[in-house]
Amino acid sequence: MNAPAGPFPPGPHGLVPTFKLGMVQATALLLGGFLCGTALAYLLVEVTGGHMTAAELWSCLSAAVVASVVVPALPPHxxxxxxxxxxxxxxxxxxxxxxxxxxxxxxxxxxxxxxxxxxxxxxxxxxxxxxxxxxxxxxxxxxxxxxxxxxxxxxxxxxx
Missing domain, CATH: 2.30.29.30 (Pleckstrin-homology domain (PH domain)/Phosphotyrosine-binding domain (PTB))
Structure with a gap:
């Protein structure tokens, strides 16, 4: 997790450390963001008087889970x-x-x-x-x- 891609610590003029988020970190952050966003969207729909069916909520949550698995598998950005x-x-x-x-x-x-x-x-x-x-x-x-x-x-x- 969040591991440097090079030696730790490096010598001068050698390979340099590279810090990036680990897959578990990226997945957890992304999933948390999607779940919070979905909950906020559901709350806004309820406050404004609309209704989100259980199927629509399930669809939002499914998209969040799929995205949280696929996005961290992409090359580190x-x-x-x-x-x-x-x-x-x-x-x-x-x-x-x-x-x-x-x-x-x-x-x-x-x-x-x-x-x-x-x-x-x-x-x-x-x-x-x-x-x-x-x-x-x-x-x-x-x-x-x-x-x-x-x-x-x-x-x-x-x-x-």
Whole structure:
């Protein structure tokens, strides 16, 4: 779950760690989102005076379950890679944030799930989709590796 795809921790100029959500994490998050969305839709139908039959509710729940099984089986979309020059965010494109442009890292807790936020030199906070503490006992170790990489490399690649 939420395992790095490379050695942990890596040596300089070697393979770099890549953090991504594990299949169980992605499935649980997706299923929870679909179930909450279905419950909200059902509640809205009831509040507005409409009615959703048991068959319609079953259809919504079935779609949620099927999607929660199929979507995590697809190739991983979001991941975070650490390399000597920058933090690489992948998913819907590629974004590189040079270590020297990162002025802060913070672990924030939202709805009981801890995630890492990166503050860039413009003051903007960027949430990282991985690593996350949901169903991952190794989160603290992964967050420490990320923090250590930033601490060593924030002066620039010539300092490594």
């Amino acid at each position: 979001y991941r975070v890679e650490l390399n000597d020059n920058c933090l690489v965010l992948r998913g819907g494109g590629r974004r590189e944030i040079p270590w020297r442009d990162i002025i802060g890292l913070e672990i924030r807790k939202t709805v009981g799930i801890r995630t890492v936020f990166v503050q860039v030199s413009g003051g903007r906070w960027i949430p990282l989709r991985a690593p996350m503490s949901f169903l991952d006992r190794g989160f603290d170790n992964k967050a420490k590796v990320l923090t250590d990489w930033w601490g060593v490399r924030r002066g620039g690649p010539e300092d490594v």
